[in-house]
Amino acid sequence: MAARLFRQRDLYMMLLPAVLLVFVFWYVPILGWIIAFINFKPGFSLFPAEWTGLQQFKDFFMQSTDYMYLLRNTLSINIGSLITNLFTAFVFAILLNEIRSRFFGKLVQTITFFPFFVSWVIIYSLSSALFASSSGAINEALVQWGVLDEGVNILGDPKYSWIFMILLSAWKYLGYNSVIFIAAIASIPAEHYEAAEIDGANRFQKIWHITIPGLIPTLIVLLILNSGWILNSNFEQFYLFTNGTNWEKMEVLDMYIYKYGLKLLNYPYATAVGIMKTFISLMLIIGVNAISKKATGKAIF
Template sequence: MLNMRRERIKRVLPLLAMTVPFFLLVVTFSYVPLWGWYIAFVKYFPGESVINSEFVGFKYFAQIFSAGSQFENAMRNTLVFSAVGLILSPLPLLFAILVNEVRWKRFKQFVQIVTSFPNFISWIIVYSICFTFLSVDEGVINRLLVNLHILDKPFDFLATSWLTWFLQSLISIWKSLGWSAIIYLAAIASIDPEQYQAAEVDGAGRLQQIRHILIPGVMPTFAVLFLLNIGNMLSNGFDQYYVFNNPLVHPKIDVLDTYMYRLGLVQLNFPLSTAIGVFKSAVSVILVFTANMIYKKVNGKGII
C-alpha cells in the first residue's frame, strides 16, 4: 500500500510541478496588482508615496455617487451597451448553427475566415473603415444614398447622437460575431454523431435534430458565456468608445472605462478613478454569483 502511494506521488508530482509557473503568472498578473486598490482609500497624487499618503477611508467611494451627471451618464451608457449585448448574445449561436449546416466545406471555411478576421483588426482601423463608408464628405454610403436620391444631402452617421447606441452595437456585433461563433462551433463538434444517426432512424428531419439535439447540446456553453457576460456588464471595453468619441456623440458614447480614463490620466484624480474600478470589480463579482445562483435554482446546477 505504501509503495502504491509512493508511485502515485511520483506520477503526480511532475504534473504539479508543471503547474507552478502558471500559478505564479496568475498570482503576479492577477493578484499582485490588487495592491493598487489601496490608492482608492488614500489622498494620493502622482509622484507622491502611496504608503505615506493620508488615509481617507471610503471618501472617494462616496464621491462616486455624488460625482454628478458625468458618472450617471457613463453608467447609463454602460448599462445600455451591456443590455444590448446580452439581448443579442444568441446571435453567435445562431450564426454557428447556420455555418454548421453548410455542407460545402470550402465555402464553410471561407465564411469562418471572413467573419473571424474583423476580430483581429484594431479599433483604429475599424474607425478608419467606418469613416471611409460613413463620413459626410467622402463617405461611400452617403454618396450612394445621395446619388440614388434617397437622401437630399449627406447624413453624418458618426456625429448623430440619437444613432450612437444602435451604430456602436452594430459595429461591435460585426467585429465579434465570427470569433464568438467559434466557441459554439467547437461545442457543436463535440456532440456525439450517434445521436444524429439515431434521430434519422426515428425519422427526425434536420430542423428537428437541431431543435432536440444540437441546441440542447450547446446550451451549457451558452449558459456559461451568458453568465460571464452578465459579470462584465460594467466593463464594455475602452478602445471602441474612445476612438469613436467626439463632442457631438459624447453624451451617448461615454462609458465607465472612458470616464475612468479621463479621471485618472487626464484629470490626475487617481483615487476616484481607482475607486470606480474597485466598484466595478465588486459589482461584477456580485452579478456573477447572483446569476449563477439563479441559474442553479432553475437548472439544478451552476458553473461555479
C-alpha cells in the first residue's frame, strides 16, 4: 500500500488542491451548525452563548406551519424540474444523434447549449419583456390578434408559477444536460448498430432496442445524483421571479432561509432549517439509491 502511494505521489499531489478546496469550503463550514443549538447573537463569541438545544427545530415544526407550504413548493418545483430536465435531455440527445448532417447537428447543439451561459438576470428581463401582463410582447400580440381579451399575468399569477419555473429550467439546461447523454450514446459500440442493420432493423427499432437501453444506466445514475439536490433550489432564479403576488407558490426553502438568516437576522432559526434540509437531502439520495439497486440492480454505492 505504501509503495503504491509512493509511486502515485504525483497524482495525489495534483489531487491535493481540489481536496483542500472541498475541505475548506464544504466541511469546515459545518462547524457553524452549532449556531442552531445556541442563542447566538451577531458580534459575540459562539461558546459563552446560552445552549438552546432543539428549540429552533421545534419552532419550525411545531410552532409554525411554514414547513407545509415550503415543502410543497420546493418538492413540486424541483421534482418537476428534475423529471422534465432529464426527460427532455434524454429525448433531445436521441434525436440529435439521428441527425445525419454533422454541421447541422453541431449547430443545433450549440444553439441549445447557449442558454446555459445566460444569467438568470437576463432571463428575467427577457421574460418580463415577453410575458408581462400589460406590456409583454407576446400578450400584446395575442390581444391584438383577438386570441385573448386581456394579457395573462404569467409572472404574477400563482397558478402559473410552478409550470413557468419548470419550463424555464428545462429550456436553460437542455443543452447542458444532453451532453452527458450524447457522450453515453457515443460509448455504445457501433457493432451493435451494424448487427441490427444486418438483421433488418429500421432506425426506430435501433433506437428502441439499442440506444435507449444503452442510456438507461446513465439516466439512473443522474437520477440518483440529482435526487440529493431536490430540496436545493437555484436561489438567483427564485429571488428574481418571486414577487408580492406569487410568493405563496414561489417561496422555497432556500428563500425562507435567506429571509430569516439575512433579512430578519434570526441566524439560529435559519441554520436549523438549513440543517434539516441537508439531512433530508442525504436520506433522499440514500433512499433513491437503495430503491434503484433493488429494482434495477444498478446503483452508485
